[in-house]
Amino acid sequence: MNFKQLEAFHAIMLSGSTTGAAERLGLSQPAISRLLAQLEEDLALRLFVREKGRLSPTAEAHALLHDAQGLMDSAQCFRRHAEQLRLGGFKRRLLKVAVPSTLATTLMPVLARRFMQAHPDVVLEVLSGSYNDAERALLSRDADIGLVRLPMEMPGLATRAHLDSEAVCIMPRGHPLERLNEVGATDLIDASLILLGRQRQIRHDIDMAFRQRRVQPRVALEVHSISEACAHVAQGLGVSIVNALLAQHCPHGAIASRPFRPRIAYQLGIATVAQAAASPLHDTFTQLLVEGLVSPPGDAGAVATAQPA
Structure with missing residues (x-):
């Protein structure tokens, strides 16, 4: 055994x-x-x-x-203790946070700076990947806090905060669609689309929106993260439909966004393992992450709200 x-x-x-x-x-x-x-x-x-x-x-x-x-x-306690010893000895604590790849290089450095200034005795580890990766990391105790899509796919997790958002259409600055207040499926009849891969829920919702309007989408590129979609849109290769909450953190000044209609709603959550012991450190970073997600700099084009779980 x-x-x-x-x-x-x-x-x-x-x-x-x-x-x-x-x-x-x-x-x-x-x-x-x-x-x-x-x-x-x-x-x-x-x-x-x-x-x-x-x-x-x-x-x-x-x-x-x-x-x-x-x-x-x-x-898991043995592993965590060994990691703490490796990273800073007996006097330092370790906090591991799992976020989508889009946020790992944009929002997280800002939050990490604020958090580490207030908690110099804490070692912060950032894990990036898909929402499923975050769920697996939480369940395996490789992460303490994770940003996940709701409803979650795997049992054994609990949410500490909920964040509501919607889909936006992102486009290069100066694109004709930028003149619209909202972008509908019929506005995209002749547009080259950069869409997230077929296995994602967002892709299913987008495909359904086009079918309801009897529009055949012209898919030019398929990508697997919002940061990839933003990067390709910034190069003028097409337009995309993505979650506003994450799109507003793409580091591209060459991108504009407009609400997509029919409305596609999204809900994200900040999760931990179910029945995890109360931790002021986890509460602090959860609040920091919520604030960073719902109040970012820049032009988002959509509203995001948050509430405690």
Whole structure:
């Protein structure tokens, strides 16, 4: 028996499937199944039975879950302690924050400066990636706080604040669409579009908006982050439809934005692990992140609001 096997067992119990466990741990589904089979063989116990295509935990699995949770928590405490020693010894604390790639190089340096001036004894680590990456980082305790899309896809997390936003159409300065107060799907009939990849929820909502207006979008580029969309728009390669809350942090003075219609609403959350111990440090950075998101400099073209969870 090894830690990877226990980690796989714990993830299956929390997610309810090997597919969900694979998503949580960033592994393939066959790898999770292999680790589970090895654990059952090492323990000489049947932990799951398959019923109508789904895994159901046995009584033995339920009996072992509390112990597995304790081992996971102890391992994370060990890892955190080792990281603190590596980064600054016994007197320094560590705070790890997961944010979308767009914010990692724009908003976060500003917030980090303010936070570190007020908390010189804290080491701040910034993780960047997709919203799913942030959820996985939180669940694996690789992050303390994360900006996620709501509703979240993985169980075991709780939100500390909610942020409401909407979609905007971003375009190069001087583009004809800049003369409009709002941009609708019919205004984009002949426009070259730079859209986020098909697997994202925002893309589904955008495609639906075009279908409702019976407009065939002209997709010129597909990208996988808002920062990429902004960079391509700034080069005059087309226009894009993105979440206003993040678009307003793109570092491109050559971009303008207008509300997109029909309205596409978005909700983001600042999340932690469910039932995490209260931490004034987490509260402080959560408030700092909320303020930075809803009150940025520049021309956003949309309203974002925040409220406590």
